[in-house]
Amino acid sequence: MFDVLIIGGGVSGCCIARELSKRTWKVGLLEAEPDICEGTSKANSGIAHAGFDAKPGTLMAKLNVRGNALLEELAPKLDIPLKRNGALVLCFEEEGLPKLQELYDRGVINGVKNLKLLSGKEARELEPSISPEVKGALYAGDSGIVCPFGLTIAMAENAAENGVEFFRGYRVTGVEQGDNGIYRVSCDNGLVLETKVVINAAGVYSDRIHNMLPEKEGHMTMEIHPRKGEYCLYDKQAGNLVQHTIFQLPGAYGKGTLVTPTVHGNLLIGPTAEDVPEKNAVATTRAGVDKLLLNASRSVDKLPPTKQVITSFAGLRAHHADHDFIIEESAGYPGFIDVAGIESPGLTSAPAIGEYVAELVQEILPAALKENFKEVRKGIVTLEGKTLEEKKTIVSENPAYANIICRCESISEGEILAAIHRPVGATTLDGVKRRVRAGMGRCQGGFCSPKVVEILARELGIPVEEVRKSGEASVIIYGGVK
Amino acid sequence: MKEKRELTCIGCPMGCQITVVLKDGLVTDVSGNTCKIGDTYAREEVTNPRRTVTSILKVVDGELPVVSVKTGETVPKDRIFAVMEEINSISVEAPVSIGQVLIENVADTGVSVVATREIKKV
Amino acid sequence: MIRKSLVIIGGGPAGMAAALGAVENGLAPDEILILERDKRLGGILNQCIHNGFGLHTFKEELTGPEYAARYEAQIKAKKISYKLGTMVMSIRDGEEKEIIAMNGQEGILEIYAKAVILAMGCRERPRGALNIPGYRPAGIFSAGTAQYYVNMEGKLPGKEVVILGSGDIGLIMAHRMTLEGAKVKAVAELMPYSGGLKRNIVQCLQDFDIPLLLSHTVVDIHGKERVEGVTIAKVDEKSAPIPGTEKYYSCDTLLLSCGLIPENELSLGCGITLSPVTGGPVVNESLETNIPGVFACGNVLHVHDLVDFVSGEAKEAGERSAEYVRNLSAPEAEEGIPVLAENGVRYTVPATIRTQHMKESQTIRFRVGKEYRGVKVCVYLDNTLLRSIPKRTMAPGEMEKVVLLKKDLADRNVKSIRITVEE
Structure with missing residues (x-):
């Protein structure tokens, strides 16, 4: 039995997960895709918006400004690539x-x-x-630029380090509330999890999750x-x-x-x-x-x-007709919290969304702060931007860093191995790409993707034919030709 | 019966445009080529087209899972897939040396399949 | 720290031939170091298992690996040193050239050299630069990546294939994938002519009845996770798709073979001037870049069709670099005479010629911008016609050359050399 289950491993879900991991709740996160950061969070402008655009008085305006300030505070703690370029x-x-x-x-x-x-x-x-x-x-x-993958992944890793359980590749097919108020969340692979609180952070699919609970007073059908x-x-x-x-x-x-x-x-x-x-x-x-x-x-x-x-x-x-963030506990289903309509400035607001949702959960299910919460997360060590002496140290400590795999972005085997073996590590070609940028350069993976596929297969102990770009059907290569 | 055939020479990358004149199935004139290779190619191409087949062959315990191979000489064009079938049906053990004959008389063409790369044993 | 007279970046056909050229011209083999990022010498030839290499150099038809092996044998016989699995991170010009490289065994290497030869080769143009709309599923490969999978790993990247671009690698892969059991449905080419060699069109497409769709392009990619099909449309003279000509091809793989780009990150990093046409360094008659003592050859200089010509050019770069090392204290040479590419000629290599450094004969390589039939290539010294060479056909896909003799320029105060195509 979980205290809280988050549906959706985008930037909202991951920020919420990290925020919830500060308290003693037992938290799980379900993501339909094989990796986190697969939806809107991976394809956006990557801007830390200052907050002049949102309509005053809206939740959007409030969380934007707060989120931007939180990003500033969290970037050094969580190694999130952020630059205040104005x-x-x-x-x-x-x-x-x-x-x-x-x-x-x-x-x-x-x-x-x-x-x-x-x-x-x-x-x-x-x-x-x-x-x-x-x-x-x-x-x-106060406007800035931020790496959307870097932000989402940092949050997820830190959440996982603090005890959040990640279920990737689990597509939610049903949410129902029992007479005892406990929710049963079922997934397409047969898994059924029980939880006291459900957080619907499913991005463009958040209407589907919302509408899995029968319509009633206080819980009207939603459209995203x-x-x-x-x-x-x-x-x-x-x-x-x-x-x-x-x-x-x-x-x-x-x-x-x-x-x-x-x-x-x-x-x-x-x-x-x-x-x-x-x-x-x-x-x-x-x-x-x-x-x-x-x-x-x-x-x-x-x-x-x-x-x-x-x-x-x-x-x-994930546009909602009201053009505001809808972050609230359903009046019809206590313990079911929607985090919907999260469109721009959703990325900027995400840390504040996490904070806001955590406050809602605290009202529903009060819990104490953890004593051993790890608030610092170190990103993957990279050679980029290091001095020659620093590079020498990195390479001598880990020779895999001397083996450059992605030539365009100068990404070594060392970085790729780290991407795979960290908490909530990469299991797909796109997962590696989002964590360490291998394949993100000007040749777009022409040279390195066969090598990354090989490393993934070796490290995950699977045949290369089973390595995927992202989803189950995204086969990269078929079997041997002989 | 007189017949005129236009060909692109594959003898070398120049790709000369060659005109071959045939009378009753026999070549009576070749023009447009700039060297002897073109003449030979054109005559053969209209009577008995042949190709070199290059492919890969499975290797056991090698530094690479496959070794590149070629037919030592050209084979009749219509035998290409028969040659491929035989190449696909076998595997060799590393080490393999460059020029090593891996299949003799492939698909009854009288031609051998040879390795074009050295493969070390691992 | 390592000190050498000559460091060659890249151990492919260009790098190996350059090293041999330098030795032939008097540089001691132990004064040379080749840095190769792959696990073996030979570069891209290792995956080019088709034949057609070596007719000029060895007077016989070899496959890529065989051609590479011949050069590798010479490198080993001459005891020229090389490091494999070694990636060069930066080159810096100074009193000596400083090269920072690294590999798994030795870590980071600081190498100093009197001369450097750039021989890094080229890479394929990615999808982004082609601006193909549609989804971004698995199953879109550059032709070279597919070639690596099939020829080096023995793995099939797809079963039903459409190829965009009729560059040589695309044509060769149509052939290779067909032989290995895939069905190649079509090769679409944006231009009204193929960018590949004629022999490849015959051997790779016509032999297997694979249609070559000239003046066509892929306008949509279908399939959310893996490619499920592509839409191909005819294009007008401005390369814009013509509405109503769209045709759907079901396939699981799209191979892109849309041109090669010299790989010049390192060159840019050390301040070398690149040609906007070739994407490679601008060089003089000695194949030397704007930085004295830094030479370039092979596909990093300009993309070649034939490895034989790469070897020839690289050998010369090697010889010239040996001369440079020998004459380091010699005074600066005069300004070069510009070689101007005009009227249909897109570029020339070299771009300038310093007569005092000119050999008895100087090859000028170039490409034309479109297909020509029954024309002449004319060489002018300023406005005086020096030579006119009749050409039956010329195409952008095939590199051309003219030869200039030292005596052509002797006793004349030439301000420019112009290469043109004329009717």
């Missing part, structure tokens, strides 16, 4: 300037610090590569609409185009196209916004990418050539 919201027409002012005022109400309205000239001085058409800009010094955003990621050669995250004045469909450096030094443009019927419709489209390139070229004077795009991808926002 953001600029660009305005291209004189008529738009009042809207910038509005945004500024909204930020002030939301409690955002370090905001400043700039003239076009001032903005260009700060960020010379932006368009000469810029008439004015809002500068947000997947809204697709497409992105293009450029080679690191283009990574220096801008220093700040460059937004455009928001439109009806969100924050518009952004141009940003990533925390790992690439250049990212995106996202589009398109409502899609399916919850896993993450295909990119020619029209989407073309639109993106066009929109982004409005922000910056010279967008790098498209041949420097190393990959394009799409993610789905």
Whole structure:
């Protein structure tokens, strides 16, 4: 019997898991995919939003600002790649300037610090590569860039170190409440777990989980609409185009196209916004990418050539019609907590979502703080950014670090082995990629994927044919040819 | 009966465009080639096309699970898959040396299959 | 710390031939060090098990591993030192060149050299650069990755295959996958001509009735976890897909063979100027980059079609590097004469020629931008026509060359050498 079961191993679920692991609850996390960070959390802008965008008074506004502050505090403790690069919201027409002012005022109400309205000239001085058409800009010094995988995985690892049990590859097929108030959560592989509290953090699928409990007074049917955003990621050669995250004045469909450096030094443009019927419709489209390139070229004077795009991808926002986070205990089902409608700024807000949910659980099922909670988590040791002397020490202590597997990102066997053998370790090619970036460089795994597959097979003790890219059907290679 | 055939020479990477004229199944003229290889290739290609087959063959206890191989000479084009079938049916034990004959008279073509790589025993 | 006269980065065909060239030109074998990141010498030739190599160099037709083995034997016979499994992390120019490398046995190595030859080869263009929309399932491989799986590991990456791009590796893989039991449904090529050698179109596609769809591209990839199919459409002259021409091909694998890019991270890191056309360093007649004493050859310089030409070019880089080491104290040479690629010629290697360093004859290699029939390649010294070479056919997929003689330039104050294609 669990005290709390979290459904969903995205950034929300993992942040909640880490927060809950501070107290004496017995906590489990169920993730449908073979790894955590497989849904919206893996395909987003990777921005630590300052918080001027959300409507004042909403939960979204509150958790955004709080989440951003928490990120700052947690990044050094949990080794989360975070950089405060600041953001600029660009305005291209004189008529738009009042809207910038509005945004500024909204930020002030939301409690955002370090905001400043700039003239076009001032903005260009700060960020010379932006368009000469810029008439004015809002500068947000508290905006940052964060690695979405790094954040999610750090939270999961720390949660696991503090006793949270992770069940990956367990798709929830049913939630029911017994007469004693205890919930029974069943999975597609036959596993049934009992728990006092259920947390529904299933992202775009959170309506399905919510609706598994029969509708009644206080528990109405929920609908989450997947809204697709497409992105293009450029080679690191283009990574220096801008220093700040460059937004455009928001439109009806969100924050518009952004141009940003990533925390790992690439250049990212995106996202589009398109409502899609399916919850896993993450295909990119020619029209989407073309639109993106066009929109982004409005922000910056010279967008790098498209041949420097190393990959394009799409993610789905878990959009709810209210456009606010829905984080509450169901009035109809005590102990069932929805964490739904978590779209942008969900990544930024996630640490605050964790905190907020933990408070809700504490009200339902009060528990004491653990004495031995480990609040520090060290990330995987990497060679990147180290001095020659430091590299020598790392390599002499662990010769596997001298065996470079991913040439583009200079990722060694040492890092890959760590990715596999850590708590909540990688079991798939994508899992390794998200933890240590092998295959994330300009050749996109051309050279290293066969080698990573080989290492995974060896370390997991399975034939190479059984190694997957991510899901069960994502076969990489078939059997031998002979 | 006179027949004209256009071919791309595969004798070397130049890929000369060769015209072969046949009369009653016999070659009467070859043109467009720039060397002797082209002439030979064209004559053979229209009467008895042949190819070198390169593939891999399973190795036991080797540093690699397979060894690359080739047919020592060309084999008739229509025998390629018969050759492959025989290559697929056997395995050899490491070590293998480069040039080592691994199959003699493969698929009754009179041609051997030889290793094109050294494989050390592990 | 290691000190050598010459460090060669890469132990593939270029690196090995460069080392031999340097020895032939008087450098002691123990003054040379080859650094190879793989477990064996030979580079990409190890996985190119098809034949067609060596006709120029050895006057016989060899497979890739056989060609590599011949060079490896010479390296061993000459006792040229090399380190395997060794990755170079950085090169820095200075009084000496500093190379930081590492391997599992020795850890991090600090190596100092008088001269460096870049011979790192090239890599395949990834999907992102091709901007193919659709899902991102398993089953999308670069042709080279598929080649590694099949030829080195004996594993089949797919059973029903569509190939995008008719570069040589794509064509060769159509052949190899067919022989190993896969069904290759089509090869789609964006351009109206193939980027591969003609012989490969015959031997790899026509022999097995595999359709080559020129002026076609993949416009959608289907399948959420593993590839389930692709949509291929015809494209117009501007390479834009033509609506209404889409056709669905069911397949479990998409191989990408859409060109190769010289691998120049290390070169960029040490300040070497690259050509925007080739992606490789800009070099002079000695195959020397803008950093004196750093030479480049093979596919890291510009992508070749034939390993024989790589070997030839690399041998020359080796010879030139030996000269450089010998004449280190010699005064700076004069500015080079620019070699200009004009009217259909996309680039030339070398890009400049210093007459005082010119040999009796100088090969200038180049590629053209489109297919030509019945044209001439003209060499001009400034505006004076020096030579006109008739060409029956030329194609972007096949590297061309012209030869310039030292006496052509003697006693003339030439400001530029122009290579053009003319009707």
